[in-house]
Amino acid sequence: MKKLFICLTDFQILNALNLQVNNENNEDADIFFVTNKQGNEELAARLQATKIFKNVYLFNNSKISGLHRYFRNLTEKKYKNSFISAFTESAREVFYKICSKIYGLEYKVNKKVIFGKEIDFSIYDRIFCLDKRQIVVDVVNAVKKKTNGKCKISLLDEGTSTYWRSILETHFPIDDIYLYQPNLANYYYDKNWCERFKVIPKIDWKDQKFRKIINYVFEFVELEKNGNKLLEVKNKIIFFDQNWDPMPKYFDHLPSVLRFLLHKPYKKHKKESRFYDAKMEMFRIVANNCLNNEVMVKLHPRSPDDFVEDYKISECSMAKNLKVSWEVFMDNCSFKNNIWITVSSTALCTYKTAFCNHLEDIPMVFLYKIVYKDKMDFREDDEFFEKFQSRYPGSVFLPKTVEEFQEIYAKLVTKMSQRQ
Known part of the structure; x- marks a missing residue:
């Protein structure tokens, strides 16, 4: 067994x-x-x-290029596949689902x-x-x-x-x-x-053997390029992205028939776009009030490359290895004089919870109380993050309002500038 x-x-x-x-x-x-x-x-x-x-x-969990994708591409004037191929893909998926009902879970998974x-x-x-x-x-x-x-x-x-x-x-x-x-x-x-x-x-920063394994598995090559010395991430304000989608532009000009056919995706995107817009509003505050310190964005591994364009409207850099888990990146780095900011990304927490022998305590700001307000029930988030804050006092901040965030951020950025 x-x-x-x-x-x-x-x-x-x-x-x-x-x-x-x-x-x-x-x-x-x-x-x-x-x-x-x-x-x-x-x-x-x-x-x-x-x-x-x-x-x-x-397991192939990817979305099929079926009729739904075909009509979406049509509205965006992206002619990637024909109606026949889209219809064939949808028919094949229907056949797979029917066979899964007949032959059971083993067929459904192995197929x-x-x-x-x-x-x-x-x-x-x-x-x-x-x-x-x-x-x-x-x-x-x-x-x-x-x-x-x-x-x-x-x-x-x-x-x-x-x-x-x-x-x-x-x-x-x-x-x-x-x-x-x-x-x-x-x-x-x-x-x-x-x-x-x-x-x-816990993952030990001193464990070279395990670092070598995960670097190979996740194809992280920067350490080798750096002579196998830890990469220094110094004097940076890092904003951690979360992969809510903005409202797709094709919904702006949908014919009534397609709007009816795509009403479920529209509702989903409308909900997600509220979080996306609130997140980007917080990022603009970060980028516009950095006192000339470098602002870096770490995309979520599953965020599409399209997100880069929206972030780059503000002056910022994008973290390398956008598709690599931040935990892999952290295991290869030494951090000095950083500020980390996110809505509620796991990546920040794991620096403190999943690693031992790290070199510096990093101030972290979580913005979920602002972004989630009036959009969702975040009592579970609150309970966890307040406990997390009490475990690491002085380096974890949970602002309730935009004004409070701006005040906390201004103090952290000023202190960062003084330490350089």
């Missing part, structure tokens, strides 16, 4: 590597992840080459595995995952069925949302939870969970 890691993000892949190399390397394991960003087929090949996992599986051999769902006695996508539920249920329910399920740290109570609302029973800092979880003192926490070993 063996373990299966089901990963939805690069951070989860990093955590799977961490557990397998530094904590639980006495058991064989496979890893399964999805095509949610460019380059994941090459990533799968590199993971396979390390031989850390016995089998690597990549779209594009890297790795056919999965034998009967060989696993433990799964590490997070119930955030239907594909995770499908794989878990396929394994549970083939093992007569004897497979244990462990939740695997995927960032701040793993510390919310809502993560416990799953489609399958949970046996334990692997986190970097369990005592920050909103449900840490819940009697039903307090004895089910497992601690993931």
Whole structure:
């Protein structure tokens, strides 16, 4: 019997590597992840080459170029595929869904595995995952069925949302939870969970062996170019992007028929665009009040390159390796005289929670109280970040208003300038 890691993000892949190399390397394991960003087929090949996992599986989770995409491209005057090819793609997807209903979950999963051999769902006695996508539920249920329910399920740290109570609302029973800092979880003192926490070993900045592994897997080559010396990130204000989408321009001039056909995507984009616009408003404040200090933007790994254009309206630079997990970047850097700002990005928190032996305490500003206000219920966020702030007093800031943010930011930037 063996373990299966089901990963939805690069951070989860990093955590799977961490557990397998530094904590639980006495058991064989496979890893399964999805095509949610460019380059994941090459990533799968590199993971396979390390031989850390016995089998690597990549599931094709990409959106099809069907009729929906065809009509969207038509309104944007992007003639990328023909109606016939779009219709064929949609028909093929319908056929796949019908066959999945007939032949079951094993067919549904294996039919779209594009890297790795056919999965034998009967060989696993433990799964590490997070119930955030239907594909995770499908794989878990396929394994549970083939093992007569004897497979244990462990939740695997995927960032701040793993510390919310809502993560416990799953489609399958949970046996334990692997986190970097369990005592920050909103449900840490819940009697039903307090004895089910497992601690993931922190990533040590001094661990050259592990750094070499993750640099190869995620194709981070800058360290080697720097003579294998840590990259120095000095005197920078870094704004961490989150991948909400702006309202697509094609909705501005949609004919009534297409507006009716695309009413669900329109509602989704309208909701997301409110967060995007509020985030960019905060970024403009950062860029316009930096006192000539360098402002750098770190895109979310799944953010499209189109975001760069919007950020570059203001004077700023873009962080290299835009598609590499920030945790990989952090493991290769030494930071001095920085300010980090975000709405609620996990990347900032992991500097303090997932690493040991870091060199400098960095001031961090979280803007969720401003951006989320009147748009969503953020009580879970609040509970976590206020606990996070109390754990790291003096370096974590949670402004409630734009005015408070401007005041905090002005003091931090002035202090940064004085330290140069």
